[in-house]
Every structure is written in structure tokens, then in C-alpha cells.
Amino acid sequence: MKWDEFFVTGEPLIYMADAAIVLTIIGIVFVLTYFKKWKWLWKEWLTTVDHKKIGIMYIISAVLMLFRGGVDALLMRAQLTVPNNTFLDSQHYNEIFTTHGTIMILFMAMPFIFGLMNIAVPLQIGARDVAFPYLNALSFWTFFFGALLFNISFVIGGSPDAGWTAYMPLAGNELSPGPGQNYYLLGLQISGIGSLISGINFIVTILKMRAPGMTLMRMPMFTWSTLITSILVVFAFPVLTVALALMTLDRIFGTHFFTLSGEGMPMHWANLFWIWGHPEVYIAILPAFGVFSEVVSTFARKRLFGYTAMVWSMVAISVLSMLVWVHHFFTMGSGAPVNAFFSVSTMAIAIPTGVKIFNWLFTLYKGRIKLTSAMLWSLAFIPTFVIGGVTGVMLSMAAADYQYHNTYFLVAHFHNTLICGTVFAVFAALHYWYPKMFGVILNEKLGKITFWFFMLGFNVCFLPQYVLGFMGMPRRIYTYPADAGWTELNVISTIGAVMMGIGFIFLCINIVYTYFKGERDLTGDPWDGRTLEWSISSPAPHYNFAVTPEVKGLDAWWLMKKERKEGKAEEPEYKPIHMPSNSGRPFIMSVFLFIAGFGLVFEWMSVAIIGLIGIIICMILRSFEYDDGYHVPVEEIQQTEARRE
Amino acid sequence: MAEMAQKHANVPLEYSTKQNQLNILGFWIFLGAEFALFATLFATYLVLVPRTAGGPGPEELYELKTVLIETFLLLTSSFTCGLAVYEMRRGKKTGMIGWLIVTILLGAGFLYFEIEEFILYAVHEGATMQTSAFLSSFFTLVGTHGIHVTIGIFWIIFIILQVLKRGLNADTARKVFISSLYWHFLDVIWIFLFTLVYLTGMVS
Numbered sequence: 001m002k003w004d005e006f007f008v009t010g011e012p013l014i015y016m017a018d019a020a021i022v023l024t025i026i027g028i029v030f031v032l033t034y035f036k037k038w039k040w041l042w043k044e045w046l047t048t049v050d051h052k053k054i055g056i057m058y059i060i061s062a063v064l065m066l067f068r069g070g071v072d073a074l075l076m077r078a079q080l081t082v083p084n085n086t087f088l089d090s091q092h093y094n095e096i097f098t099t100h101g102t103i104m105i106l107f108m109a110m111p112f113i114f115g116l117m118n119i120a121v122p123l124q125i126g127a128r129d130v131a132f133p134y135l136n137a138l139s140f141w142t143f144f145f146g147a148l149l150f151n152i153s154f155v156i157g158g159s160p161d162a163g164w165t166a167y168m169p170l171a172g173n174e175l176s177p178g179p180g181q182n183y184y185l186l187g188l189q190i191s192g193i194g195s196l197i198s199g200i201n202f203i204v205t206i207l208k209m210r211a212p213g214m215t216l217m218r219m220p221m222f223t224w225s226t227l228i229t230s231i232l233v234v235f236a237f238p239v240l241t242v243a244l245a246l247m248t249l250d251r252i253f254g255t256h257f258f259t260l261s262g263e264g265m266p267m268h269w270a271n272l273f274w275i276w277g278h279p280e281v282y283i284a285i286l287p288a289f290g291v292f293s294e295v296v297s298t299f300a301r302k303r304l305f306g307y308t309a310m311v312w313s314m315v316a317i318s319v320l321s322m323l324v325w326v327h328h329f330f331t332m333g334s335g336a337p338v339n340a341f342f343s344v345s346t347m348a349i350a351i352p353t354g355v356k357i358f359n360w361l362f363t364l365y366k367g368r369i370k371l372t373s374a375m376l377w378s379l380a381f382i383p384t385f386v387i388g389g390v391t392g393v394m395l396s397m398a399a400a401d402y403q404y405h406n407t408y409f410l411v412a413h414f415h416n417t418l419i420c421g422t423v424f425a426v427f428a429a430l431h432y433w434y435p436k437m438f439g440v441i442l443n444e445k446l447g448k449i450t451f452w453f454f455m456l457g458f459n460v461c462f463l464p465q466y467v468l469g470f471m472g473m474p475r476r477i478y479t480y481p482a483d484a485g486w487t488e489l490n491v492i493s494t495i496g497a498v499m500m501g502i503g504f505i506f507l508c509i510n511i512v513y514t515y516f517k518g519e520r521d522l523t524g525d526p527w528d529g530r531t532l533e534w535s536i537s538s539p540a541p542h543y544n545f546a547v548t549p550e551v552k553g554l555d556a557w558w559l560m561k562k563e564r565k566e567g568k569a570e571e572p573e574y575k576p577i578h579m580p581s582n583s584g585r586p587f588i589m590s591v592f593l594f595i596a597g598f599g600l601v602f603e604w605m606s607v608a609i610i611g612l613i614g615i616i617i618c619m620i621l622r623s624f625e626y627d628d629g630y631h632v633p634v635e636e637i638q639q640t641e642a643r644r645e
Numbered sequence: 646m647a648e649m650a651q652k653h654a655n656v657p658l659e660y661s662t663k664q665n666q667l668n669i670l671g672f673w674i675f676l677g678a679e680f681a682l683f684a685t686l687f688a689t690y691l692v693l694v695p696r697t698a699g700g701p702g703p704e705e706l707y708e709l710k711t712v713l714i715e716t717f718l719l720l721t722s723s724f725t726c727g728l729a730v731y732e733m734r735r736g737k738k739t740g741m742i743g744w745l746i747v748t749i750l751l752g753a754g755f756l757y758f759e760i761e762e763f764i765l766y767a768v769h770e771g772a773t774m775q776t777s778a779f780l781s782s783f784f785t786l787v788g789t790h791g792i793h794v795t796i797g798i799f800w801i802i803f804i805i806l807q808v809l810k811r812g813l814n815a816d817t818a819r820k821v822f823i824s825s826l827y828w829h830f831l832d833v834i835w836i837f838l839f840t841l842v843y844l845t846g847m848v849s
Contacts, residue, residue: 131667196678204671234674238682246689246785255774255781256698257689263696264778272685623803626816 008158011092013075018155047582049133051118052540054140056437058115059430061144063508065108068151070504072100077461077497080490083482093478094161095180099154101164106188107147109284109418112426114139114198117226117287119433121202123533123540124220126211126549126556131204132197133580134622139194139201141590146191149597153183157601160184163476165273166247168258168266173251179601185248186597192237192244193593199233202226211532213551217311220531220555221297221304224311225290228318229283235322236279243272252603267332274325282321284418286314288425289356292378295428296360298527299375300367303555306359313352320349330398331405339398346396353389357382372527373447377428380455381420388416391466406476409469412462419458427454427507435526439539440518446510450503457499464489464496530555541640543579543632547572574638576631583627589618657734659822661815672823676830683834686789687841690782694846698777703846706766712843715758716835719794722751723832730825738813741821745805748828752798759791783842790838793831800824 008014032038045053075096079088088096122130130136153159157179162171171181206227210219219227247269249255256262258269297304304310326334326342360382369375391413395404404410427450434442468489473480480486525534532549533540535557553559596611660666694703726748732740763784766772774784804820811817 132671200671200674200678203674204667208667208670234678235681238678239685242682242685242689246781249774249781249785253774255785256778257693257781257785259778261698262775262777262781263693263698264781265693265696268689268692272689275685620803623800623820624807626811 006156008155013092014155021155042584043582046587047137047584049129049137049580049582050542051122051130051133051136052437052542054136055115055118057140058111058118058143059437061147062108062112062115062426063511065103065111065147066504069100069103069108070501072096072103074497074501076100077494079478080480081494082491083480083484083487085479088478090478091161094163094476095154095159097476098160098163098184099150102150102160102184102188103147104418105164105280105284106191107143107150109422109426110195111143111147113229113284113287113422114143114195116222116291116426116429116433117198117202117229119437120429120533121223121226122205122209123436123536123544124223124531125206125209125214126532126545126551127205127209128544128577129580130201131209132201134583134586135197136201137583137586138589139198141586142194142197142593143191145590145594146187146189146194146597149190149594149601150183150187153180153187157183165277166269167273168247168250168264168269169260171247171269172259179603182248182251182601182603185244185251186601189241189244189248190590190593190597192241195233196237196241199230199237202230203234206230211545211549211551211556214556217308218551218554218556221293221307221310222287222290222531225286225293225314228314229286232279232283232286232318232321236276236283239272240276240280243269243276246272248600252600267329270329270332271325274328275322277328278325279318279321281414281418282317285421286317288381288421289314291425291429291432292360292381294531295374295378295432296363297555298432298529299370299372299378300364301370301528302363302367303530304359305362305365306355307554309355310359313355316352317349320345320352324349327396327398327401330401343396343398347393350389350393357386357389372431373442373444373451374428374431374527376448376451377424377431377455380451381424381428384420384424384455384459385417388413388420391416404469406474407469408465408473408475411475412465412469415458415462415465419462424455427451432527433533434514435521435524435538436533436540438514438518439521440514441521441526442514443510443518446506446513450506450510452503453499453506454503457496457501457503459496460499461493461496464493468493525557530558532557535560537641537643541637543577543637546574546577546637546641572641574634574641576633577637578629578631580629581627585618585622589615592618657822658736658813658815658818659733661818665815665819668819669823669826672826676826679830683786683789683837686782686786687837690786690842693778693782696778698779700776700780701770701772702779703783703842706770706772707843707846708762709843709847711758711762712839715755715762716839718751718755718758719832719835722748722755723829725751726825726828730822733813733818733821736813738808741813742805742808745801745821749798749801752794752828756791756794756798759787763788786842787838790831790834793834797824797828797831800827 007018032041045057048054075088076093079085079093118130118136122128160166160171160176160180160183162176162181162184166181166184169175171184206219206223246255246257250257250259250264256264258264258266260266293304293310324342324346326332326338327346330339330342360378364379371379391409395401395410395413431442431447434440468486471484471486471489473484473486521538524537526538527534532545532551535549536545549556549560592611592614594611596608596615599605599607599609599611659669725744729741729744729748732744766780767774772780774781801824804817804824807820808817
């Protein structure tokens with residue numbers, strides 16, 4: 001392989017990206033060296049097993065990926081604004097929509113949600129950490145290096161270009177030669193390990209580490225959504241693992257699972273992909289529901305309406321989500337009975353979702369509503385998500401789907417659910433939990449500017465796409481003729497996309513502004529919250545709770561505050577707290593995974609084997625390691641707790 | 646208080662600490678994920694089994710004798726693994742290690758016959774992973790189980806070394822117990838392999 005095959009060449013955009021990457025790396029190295037921060041980086045972040053720091057790293061990575069995916073989106077919109085555009089060629093356009101989809105779902109939405117779970121769940125249930133802190137670090141680093149592997153594809157070797165669904169035989173060796181598709185397979189495989197581990201970790205944490213008195217039906221709604229999501233992760237991700245492994249075998253070792261030769265079965269890939277893929281979209285949306293439940297009830301200053309119904313509707317959604325995957329390819333021709341079943345099961349999801357929508361509305365009813373940024377995102381979510389849901393029911397009718405299939409109607413539908421559900425939720429959650437993460441409150445004014453640009457931009461961008469879909473514009477086309485009559489709506493759509501981009505810039509400005517001038521949260525409870533994470537100082541101390549709280553009902557902290565007003569609170573008695581030790585091994589092991597993955601991408605087996613040996617050695621070292629952690633002394637706890645007002 | 650002590654005395658060593666309980670539950674959930682993984686591979690095999698692409702089919706390849714020996718070895722190893730945990734619960738370190746070694750040897754025997762079977766198919770009968778969709782799925786499904794057995798053997802060896810070094814305590818007992826769960830799980834998967842792959846393949 002020559003150098004000009006190894007590096008992607010011939011595109012001015014790529015050369016600009018190359019330069020930007022080199023400059024960024026030099027900049028980071030310079031800053032770390034100049035301020036002598038290497039040791040700090042290693043000791044405080046790269047080796048940490050603290051769930052709050054891991055959560056922060058997840059969210060930083062997710063925001064970076066949101067930027068990358070967003071730039072992809074803007075490039076696509078730029079290309080489609082006017083007919084017969086030559087800004088991007090068809091190959092480049094294919095690569096961009098592939099990486100946009102993959103990054104936004106797997107490297108933006110998922111890590112953002114895992115980050116929020118990491119930060120909020122142990123604090124909400126009154127736990128010292130997650131059940132397996134070491135594995136938690138491993139989860140993060142496998143995600144990180146999986147994402148890194150996927151992301152370097154556009155400058156080294158070439159990006160995948162078969163869509164984020166990677167349908168066979170298009171994604172096979174014959175039609176997608178070269179390393180691009182391998183990047184997709186290995187990047188997802190490596191980060192998938194992290195997702196599975198996180199799923200197991202959160203199930204055990206939630207089932208076994210709740211504070212005394214917190215029964216399952218007294219758990220905060222975000223914790224409930226995390227539990228259900230984690231169960232979905234544990235049973236859905238192995239399917240993806242297998243599907244990716246089989247396609248890797250097809251591409252690298254010449255097997256015939258999904259190929260046209262050797263009597264392979266391309267549609268089997270579509271089935272496996274969506275058996276994972278449909279639960280996956282609920283893995284992205286259920287935690288969002290949890291966030292909205294927390295935010296709505298906090299800022300309406302009311303108990304969540306219909307708590308039990310909320311829980312059971314999430315359970316129902318998670319069960320149904322496993323039974324709807326064929327609706328992604330009604331046109332495959334499975335026959336009327338099969339399509340009818342999946343049509344009905346898909347429609348059925350609207351019922352529990354509707355229950356949840358009404359519960360949020362009834363929580364708002366007669367509440368004393370505070371219009372904070374977090375609340376604005378939640379309020380906007382309700383009507384916009386309903387549009388996404390209703391168009392989903394339209395798509396679920398198999399007969400009608402033959403018309404909508406692969407048009408912009410579908411594109412508008414799933415952006416309407418994923419952006420208004422997941423993205424609005426993570427923005428709301430970022431505002432809501434920011435004080436708990438950093439001890440400062442995100443600027444409300446900038447937050448509201450972000451909200452209005454992004455929310456209005458979203459509607460300007462995607463509502464026209466429904467109409468474009470009805471007018472017959474197919475998805476994944478890189479240009480269209482002038483006489484198709486799609487130009488005006490595409491121009492409007494692009495304007496909306498730019499507005500969303502401006503909203504994102506304001507979010508970044510807000511983060512920088514807050515870092516330097518943000519209002520400090522000295523109370524630990526800036527929103528007059530209801531759940532346990534607000535009972536401790538901001539940012540949360542590294543041991544979380546000085547004394548394990550005792551839970552007496554739903555909205556535990558709300559009840560405690562009431563009791564305190566009545567003067568029933570007692571002086572706490574501190575005891576030494578047991579904490580896990582930091583470890584650099586998750587990081588190192590993930591580097592080896594990256595090396596192994598990189599070797600397989602280019603089919604350099606010696607590199608892959610070196611990586612594999614490294615992984616095995618790390619695992620053996622871990623097996624022989626006996627580290628019981630350390631104890632936080634009482635004096636330190638007293639000092640930390642005394643600093644709080 | 647006396648009742649508490651009584652209760653505590655009945656808790657096996659591997660469950661005696663909070664972290665151990667978490668680890669064991671976590672491993673059970675991991676096994677749940679492993680079931681989903683194998684279920685996907687089984688589904689793939691069952692979908693692709695008629696697709697032989699002119700190559701040899703199941704009835705031409707599978708031989709009852711090898712499969713029976715493999716089954717016998719693996720099922721016995723699961724029993725001896727159970728005996729090892731039984732010895733561990735009685736606090737008998739040497740007995741436990743002895744039965745674990747027997748387990749490993751039986752597992753290695755199983756692997757020997759499986760590899761021999763694979764070589765027979767691939768080298769002598771020209772039935773490789775690349776021949777047809779059926780053989781791709783066959784080798785992947787059975788091979789994934791075989792890789793799991795291999796990992797299990799090395800894992801148990803490392804645990805035996807740790808027990809020799811540190812004796813039987815809550816940590817090592819947990820490790821032995823979890824690896825035994827893993828070993829029994831491989832046995833359960835083999836039952837499905839034996840029936841759904843081999844027996845069904847030879848009957849049809």
C-alpha cells in the first residue's frame with residue numbers, strides 16, 4: 001500500500017481537515033506541556049474511575065461528535081440547497097451521510113446519554129459509585145477509541161459510504177472495496193463493547209446499590225429509564241456484535257453470510273441490524289423521557305403525574321421495541337401477514353408513548369412553572385415530538401409505507417423524534433445537571449438564545465422535508481434536477497440547518513462563558529430539586545454522599561427538605577468512606593483495542609495480532625490484581641462538607 | 646444476634662462480601678447477554694443451513710461418533726466443575742483444585758475432538774468457511790463456542806494459580822464460582838448445539 005492510498009488525497013476539504021487536525025494536536029500538546037498538565041491529565045482524568053468524571057468525559061466527547069456530525073449535516077444541506085450543485089461529488093456525499101448517521105446515533109446520542117447516566121444515576125439513588133468503577137472506565141475508553149477509529153477514516157484510508165445501515169451487498173467487498181467499510185465495522189464493534197459493559201454496570205448499580213428505603217417504585221424517573229434502557233442494551237447489543245462480526249468475516253475472511261455468492265443472504269443483515277437498531281432508537285429515547293420527567297416535575301414544582309403509569313409505559317415501550325424491526329423494510333416483501341404484524345406492533349408503541357405525553361401535560365397542569373432553559377427544551381419537546389410520533393404512525397401502515405419508504409418524509413420523521421426527543425433532552429439535561437457536574441450554572445440568557453435558534457431552526461429545517469417527501473424526493477441523493485420543483489423547500493430547509501448551527505455555536509459560547517464568568521452554585525440545590533442529587537454540594541464531592549441518605553418516599557430530597565423545615569434533621573455522623581483506586585489499565589487496554597482494530601481495518605494481520613496480545617495481557621494482569629481501594633478519612637469529609645453553605 | 650450469626654454462617658464464601666454479590670449478579674447479566682449473542686448465531690445458522698451452494702450439507706459431514714464423544718466430555722466436565730464448587734463450599738482447597746484440573750482436562754479433550762472434526766471437514770472434505778453460507782454459519786457458531794471453551798480453560802488455569810498463591814478467601818472463591826457459572830453456561834450452549842445443529846442435521 002502506497003502513502004497516497006493510506007492517506008485520503010485529492011479533496012481540498014480533506015486537506016483543510018488534515019491541517020486542522022495537525023494544528024489541533026500541536027495546540028493540545030503545546031498547552032499541556034506549557035502549563036505542565038500531562039501528569040494532571042493522566043492522574044485526574046485518563047486513569048479515573050470516578051463516575052462523575054467519566055460522565056464528564058463522555059459528554060465532552062459527545063459534544064465534539066455533535067460538532068463533527070453537525071458539520072457533516074451542514075455540508076449535506078449546502079450541497080442540496082440548489083439543484084445540480086457541484087459542491088460535493090456523489091462519492092463524497094455518500095461518505096458524509098454515512099458518517100453523519102453513524103456518528104450522531106452511536107458517537108453522539110449514546111455517549112451523551114451514558115454520560116448523563118453516569119453523572120446522575122449514582123447520585124439519584126444515593127450510591128457511592130457505580131457497581132463496577134473499573135469497568136465503567138473501560139466502557140468509556142472503548143467507546144472513545146472506537147469513536148476515534150471511526151473518525152480517522154476520513155483522512156486515513158477513506159470513510160465508509162454504504163449508509164449508517166450498511167446494507168449488504170452494497171457494504172460488501174465487491175461494491176465497497178477498501179478500508180472504509182471496515183472502519184465502520186471495527187469502530188462500532190469496539191465501542192459496542194463499552195455499551196454492553198455500561199448496560200450491565202447500570203443494571204447491577206440500580207438493582208443493588210440504592211440507598212436504604214428506596215424501593216423500586218420510589219426511584220426517580222431518570223433512574224427508571226436508565227434501568228430499562230440498560231436492559232435493552234444488554235439484550236440488543238449482542239445482536240449488533242454478532243452482525244458486525246459476521247460482516248467482518250465476510251469482508252476480511254471471505255465467508256458468505258450476507259454475500260450474493262455462496263448462497264449468502266443479504267436480507268439477513270437487514271434483519272439483524274434492525275433487531276438491534278430498533279431497540280437502539282429506544283435506548284436513545286427512553287433516557288430522554290427520563291430527563292423530561294425530572295425537568296418537568298422540578299420546574300412545574302409538582303410531583304410527577306402518574307408515576308406508576310410512567311414506569312409501566314416505559315416497560316411496555318421497551319418490550320414492544322423488540323418486536324417492530326421489520327417496519328424498517330416493509331418493502332422487502334415479507335408478505336402481508338408479516339407486514340401486518342409489524343405494522344400493528346409499531347402502531348401499538350404510540351399508546352404507551354401517548355400515556356407519557358399526557359402525564360407530562362398533567363404534571364404541568366396547575367404547576368408553578370419556571371421557564372428556565374431546561375424547561376424550555378422540555379416544553380418544546382412535547383408538541384414537536386408528537387409530530388414525530390404521529391408521522392411515525394403514518395409510516396407504520398405497511399401499505400402506505402410503500403409510498404413514504406426512502407423519501408424525505410422518513411428523513412423528517414426520524415429527525416423529528418431523535419432531535420426533539422434525544423437532542424432536546426440532552427440539552428435540557430446539560431442545563432439541569434451542569435451545576436452538579438461543575439459547580440457553576442450555565443448562563444440562562446445564552447441558554448435561551450441557543451434554545452430559540454435551535455428549536456426554530458429545527459422546525460424550519462425539517463418541516464419542509466415532510467413536504468419534499470410527499471413530492472417524491474428520495475433520501476440519499478446527492479443532487480436533483482431543477483425542474484423537480486424541490487428547490488424552494490430545500491433552500492428553506494438549509495436556512496433552518498444554519499439556524500441550528502448558530503444555536504450550537506451559542507451553546508459553545510455559553511460553555512466558555514460559564515467557565516470564566518459563570519454563576520457559582522453554592523447551595524447544591526439551585527433548582528429547588530426533588531431528588532437526592534440535589535442534597536449534596538455542587539460540584540458533587542468525589543465520595544458523593546458523606547452519609548448514606550435514608551429514603552422515605554418518592555422525591556426523597558423534597559421530603560427531607562420538608563422535614564428539615566419542621567426541624568427534624570439530625571447532626572450527621574461521619575465514617576470513613578471506601579473508594580476504588582484509579583487505574584490506567586482501561587485506557588491502555590483500549591489503546592490495544594484501537595491497534596487491533598486498526599490492523600483489521602487495513603487487514604494487516606500482524607498489527608491486529610499485536611493489539612490482541614496486548615488486550616489479553618491486560619486482562620491477565622487485571623485477573624492477578626488485588627486492589628482493595630482506599631478510605632476517605634473523616635477529617636477530609638468534614639472539611640468538604642463544612643465548605644457548603 | 647445469634648440468628649444473624651447463624652444466617653451469616655450459611656452464606657457461602659463467594660457471597661460473603663457486598664462487592665462479591667455485585668460481581669456475581671453482574672456476571673449473571675453478562676451471561677444473559679451471551680445467550681442473546683448465541684441466539685443470534687443460532688438464528689443465523691438455522692436461516693442459512695439449507696444454503697449449501699453445491700458444497701457438502703449437514704448430513705454428509707456430521708458424524709455421530711465424534712459428536713457423542715465431545716458431548717460426553719463436556720457434560721462430564723460440567724459435573725466435575727460442580728464437584729469443584731462443592732469442595733470449595735466445604736473449604737477443601739486441594740479437592741477443589743483437583744476437580745478443577747479434571748474439568749480443564751475434559752475441556753481440553755473436548756477441544757481436541759472439535760479441532761480434529763474441523764480439520765477433517767476443512768482439509769479432507771474441502772468444506773471450509775468460504776465454501777457456502779451453511780458452512781460459514783456452521784464454523785462460526787460451533788467455533789464461537791469452541792473459542793469460549795478455550796478462554797474458559799485459560800481463565801480457570803489462572804484462577805487455580807491465584808488460589809495456590811492466596812488460598813481460599815472471599816476473592817478467590819468468587820472467581821472460582823463465577824468461572825463455574827461460565828463453564829456451566831458453555832454446557833447449556835452445547836446442549837443446543839448438539840440438538841439443533843448435529844442431531845437435526847443428521848436426521849434431515
